[in-house]
Amino acid sequence: MSNSHHPPAPSEAELRTKAIEALLIEKGLLSSDVIDRVIQYYEQDIGPLYGARVVARAWTDPAYKERLLRDATAAIEELGYVGNHLRVVENTPQVHNVVVCTLCSCYPWAVLGLPPSWYKSFEYRSRMVLEPRVVLREMGLELPEEVEIRVWDSSSELRYMVLPERPAGTEGWSEEELARLVTREAMIGVAKVQVPAPVGGAP
Amino acid sequence: MSGAGAWAPPPLARLARLDEQARVPQRNGELVFAAPWEARAFGLVVALHEQGCFVWDEFKERLIAEITRADAAGEPSTYYERWLAALERLLYDKGLVAADEVGARAHALRAAPPDHP
Numbered sequence A: 001m002s003n004s005h006h007p008p009a010p011s012e013a014e015l016r017t018k019a020i021e022a023l024l025i026e027k028g029l030l031s032s033d034v035i036d037r038v039i040q041y042y043e044q045d046i047g048p049l050y051g052a053r054v055v056a057r058a059w060t061d062p063a064y065k066e067r068l069l070r071d072a073t074a075a076i077e078e079l080g081y082v083g084n085h086l087r088v089v090e091n092t093p094q095v096h097n098v099v100v101c102t103l104c105s106c107y108p109w110a111v112l113g114l115p116p117s118w119y120k121s122f123e124y125r126s127r128m129v130l131e132p133r134v135v136l137r138e139m140g141l142e143l144p145e146e147v148e149i150r151v152w153d154s155s156s157e158l159r160y161m162v163l164p165e166r167p168a169g170t171e172g173w174s175e176e177e178l179a180r181l182v183t184r185e186a187m188i189g190v191a192k193v194q195v196p197a198p199v200g201g202a203p
Numbered sequence B: 001m002s003g004a005g006a007w008a009p010p011p012l013a014r015l016a017r018l019d020e021q022a023r024v025p026q027r028n029g030e031l032v033f034a035a036p037w038e039a040r041a042f043g044l045v046v047a048l049h050e051q052g053c054f055v056w057d058e059f060k061e062r063l064i065a066e067i068t069r070a071d072a073a074g075e076p077s078t079y080y081e082r083w084l085a086a087l088e089r090l091l092y093d094k095g096l097v098a099a100d101e102v103g104a105r106a107h108a109l110r111a112a113p114p115d116h117p
Helices: A012-026 A032-046 A049-060 A062-070 A072-078 A122-130 A132-138 A175-179 A184-188 B011-018 B036-050 B056-072 B079-094 B099-111
Strands: A086-090 A095-100 A148-153 A159-163
Touching: A012 A032, A012 B036, A012 B079, A012 B099, A032 B036, A049 A062, A049 A072, A049 A159, A049 A175, A049 A184, A062 A072, A062 A086, A062 A159, A072 A086, A086 A095, A086 A148, A095 A122, A095 A132, A095 A159, A122 A132, A122 A148, A132 A148, A159 A184, B036 B056, B036 B079, B056 B079, B079 B099
Parallel strands: A086 A159, A095 A148
Antiparallel strands: none
């Protein structure tokens, strides 16, 4: 059967993908260079950086935060990014928001980059709505019983991003410093923003 | 349709690339794609969309239909296998590529992989 000394034969999906790419290029519909740039852009360049900057601005500018929660698309455009069909929901000490897409994997790519693989898993999509507190605990986020959990189901018409709580001990930090703390997980709502423990003094 | 034109990321993306220091922590280091073909399949859909070959919802509808169908059937297929199935459906429905062309080309690639070491 399989021989561990040789690389595995290409899967059917891999062959079909190659076939489609070759045919589209031959028909003049695409060039492989365009495909390369698209992949690089979404995989490496965006990441969750834009979303993190939006969060940091909202933490440092209360008027901006108000605009962001009222009309996320317009507020995100103010920073030069694109956030179509997007709503931002705010975490508070009383309310914790978490985002899921039960149907597929709707996700605000333009501000968060590509979704992590667990976001697309059947388990996450099916269980987060039914038992969010349990799923969050399994993912390492233990919330007090009195905190209300709101689960937002994304669709192609409307996607959600969580505005996490600003961590204590970050008073006086610059927007860029704050943005570096904000993780993709925090903006999906499966984690809180943490301040890393100082190692031999602050940077 | 602009064909194989130049797709350029928005200017801010280039700016962000320069701004290495501001790279957000990718603390879990998780790979977005499990295999290179998944990235290609992803890039194909986005590139075709960027070039105006379809509107996004035309793909999204087919992806949802494929995921719903595969979930209901209990198929062990992966997310990007379903993504690829949705792309194929869209290409055939739009008449951009024919199913038998893809089948024949995939068969030929299996017989003689062009990049075989």
